[in-house]
Amino acid sequence: MYARLTTASIGWWLASLLPACLVLLPVLSLVGYALEGSGELWPHLRAYVLPQALSQTLGLLVGVGCLVIVLGTGSAWLVTAYQFPGRRLLSWALLLPLAVPSYIVAYVYLDILHPIGPLQTGLRELLGYSSPREFRLPDIRSLGGCILLLGLVLYPYVYLPARALFLMQAAGVLDAARTLGAGPGRSFFHIALPLVRPAVAVGASLALMEAINDIGAAELLGVRTLTVSVYATWVNRSSLPGAAQIALFMLVLVVSLMVLERWVRRHRQYAASARQSRHLTAHPVRGAGWLLVAAAWLLVGLGFVLPATHLLLSSVERISAMGVDASLLDKTVNTLLFAAIATLIAAVIAFVLAYSLRLARANPAMGLLVRIAGLGYAIPGTVLAIGLLGPLGWFDDWLDNRSQALLGVSAGLALSGTGAALVYAYVARFLAIGAGSLEAGFHKIPLSLDDAARSLGRGELARARLIHWPLSRPALTAAMLLIFVDCMKELPATLLLRPLNVDTLATHLYGEASRGSYESGAIAALLIVLAGVLPIILLSRYGSGAQAQPG
Template sequence: MGGAGTPALLLAALLAALVALPLLGVLSSFLHAQASLETLAHLSAHVIPRAAFETALLVALVTFGVTVLGTTSAWLVAALDFPGRRFFEWAMLLPLAMPGYIVAYAYTDFLQFSGPVQTWLRETFGWQHGDYWFPEIRSIVGAAFVFTVVLYPYVYLLARTAFLARTASMIDAARSLGLSPLATWLRVNVPLARPAVAAGALLALMETIADYGAASYFGLQTFTTSIYRAWFALGDRLAASQLAAVLLLVVVVVIVVEERTRGRARFFAAPNAARPAPRAVLRGARRALAVVGCCIPITLGFLLPVAILVRLMWPTLAETPLDRYAQWLGNSLLLAALAAALTIALVLLIVYAVRLAPAGAAGTAVRGAARLMSLGYAVPGAVIAVGILVPLAAFDNALDAWLKATVGVGSGLLLTGTVAALLYAFVVRYFAVAQQPIEAGLARITPAMDASARSLGAGPLEVFGRVHLPLLAPSVAAGALLVFVDVMKELPATLVLRPFNFDTLAVIAYQFAADERLGEAALPSLTIVLAGVLPVMLLSRAIGRSSVHGAHTP
């Protein structure tokens, strides 16, 4: 292998180790099973069955909910024409700005026994406790409702694109065969959009599995909440690691099944010259129903939770310790900025290495390592946190023992419970978030530009700095913004890995809500929502532009 292959292989090995360390740290817990047979027996008998049942039930309800709500919303704006359609096309994405745990806090205050809804019912009808039935928000069904109204945009975004790809010839052929509009929808449109709907539902499924804040607040015993209870309540690191390993295996199975299912199917885009299917123009009551149908998910997933948080925040705003709020905000901004910078630097290094990778084993290794890095987003934050904490703690303890035996002075904990450990988790977790826009931007740069620059004597680094980087600036900015916002909202890994007395907005909002101090949790929550609106606005602008450019007259 030539000289160009050695750095490529070294880079591939480094990247593979970067991702493999947390995963191996989790899986290594089974190597110590003999040291804790009682723990394994207890987990198998009392924890894993219930965690598996509640996780599976929650995932099933959320998958069904986001599929129905996301597909219906996408069909309304893609296939029908009614007043406000272009506004709803991008407004449907607003719930993406709402973390699930924050929506859970808002709806709990709104719908619980002492909340405004039930209070109004009792005052209006003279009811007392026990005189009426009201659905319990703190339940699996309540959690499924929260995740559905927050995560349906994943399905909506992909299904809308699939529905817009319909061509008039498809619809005409179906109608010429005698199919009714309903039969055409069921036998033509739904099968064409099925891969997109399945991909969006899978994203929602992964987010549901990875959630800790909402599930914990609702008192559910999912795999993620069980990991934290084992770690913090029982103080059993081995039990937490073994539960994390089981959850990791579940995630791997889901990914493998999805990829194999998708790999057997073949889907082709219609030619650019194909005439798009016209939108059906609605009139009268149907027009009003379409508008109401679009307003419902936006209201439930964004407008109502924001209004509830503002109502909660207003009475306690004057008592808010602004100095502490500034500290929480500063910690969040610092972590988000550092994580975004590190992740973007690593992504640029990797995608450019893939572009320059030679043919043969070295190039295959680099591309495989890049693919491995992108899998970190599919791994729940709780698993990554446990996987990082176990090897870092082992390293710190070993180093401390060696120094005490050698020089008589220990080192303490150098890496465990530090910002460095948090940043490591964020880079592994959100690498794929930044990789997608940058990789797509680099793919649009023709290799002819590289060849021209190289013919003028520029080396690879100079070509990257003077040609690629300026052209990649919008993609880099988009990737950095997405990572920044995801870190601002992140809760599970931060709870485990953060330094002592280092609280972020997400952590403090969770702690206030856990103590039923929802008014004090409102300001940090609204700040996180405000940060989440920024990338949604950018995505909404792109949706609006594509809608205008691709508009067609029915």
């Protein structure tokens, strides 16, 4: 039975229609750009660009997918099913690599593992060699190196949902298996792992979408992915139709990943019911289990401690020797300003979407609008940026013509020449975070409060202001924090849509790393990492609360 739509409800519905259209607009524009290409363009791309880009992208996705599943699921099982000193600290620390964007990890390890970097120089001194010609480690600039570094920072996408489901799964089933003689390995592979398969599928799909969206790490490490090909085709070859065609190909690949993830999760009977479950009884670690504990701490060290420490030392050295670059302050202000504006807009739109869905609960049309508005998170930043160029350029031309006709003054590039285009991309890409968080928060508000306020004559707007806004504030605050940090870290869309002669911390770091001036970008990288730690603290508090709940 659908909820009756009042006149005010229809207004909320129309307010939800606009964000859905704004998210779909870049995709439709992308199709138009792709169709503008000459008949010879696609055969050229298919023959010379796509084979290498597709093979490297698929290789990257397969490698990263396998790595994050193994690392994320294994570490989640370790901190859930076993008891050892430092377990609580490790369960929180395993989230820290999320604070380090993939392009910063690549930036750090390229500096550390450079032939004349600190690691190889120290090894040569220890072994008695005098030059890199006599001894050097394998070059990390390779597909294997990119898989390893992306896996080190993306495994928490699997670790977090897998651990949450391990905490809720039916411990009685595992206890019964143990009483029947099943060892730890058999219990894990035949019982525990199938129960968390949906969570692993969701986490792995998110990690793969982040991997396919990456441009900084892949380009710095010499991996020619589809994302890098889109950027190179547009910027280096000045072929926007060619870039659009590759971007559409990427979009098909992303949609295929989403469909595959849904297909893997189609058997919901694998998930244990939380109502019929209790928390697992943690068993002490014995023997070889300590090697797994050491490996888990090594993940934290390689994914967060080593990069953060290196950036801190490099920043101190840079400041001591040359001070702080004056332009870095402007780039920091640009970063904070763009991220703050996008966060506020996304928060307001997310509230409208979540509240509209609550007003029209069980209405399939409203649910569809909310899902469409949330599709931006699944669209790679490069694809979104390419798709925005057409609509923004058309609007700038229309506004300039109107301005000259009516006022005799040129309006210039009102959107594409300012930060408005970048804010648009940020909002469209990260709106799903706010909408999902607020939707979950609204589910915790009893419908009886709406009914009571309605019986007192309060309309939809008054109920939103007096009830839902105050009660959803914790969920909204958490969502805004996550959106803000994601906007600060976003690189592909920022590279393509930032105004001329305007840099953010992410683009500044990318430029310095591309020139090999690693020490010059250390401060910017450290600021981004420090900002990324904030949502990790929030996630760790959420995880601790979940663990403390009775089973």
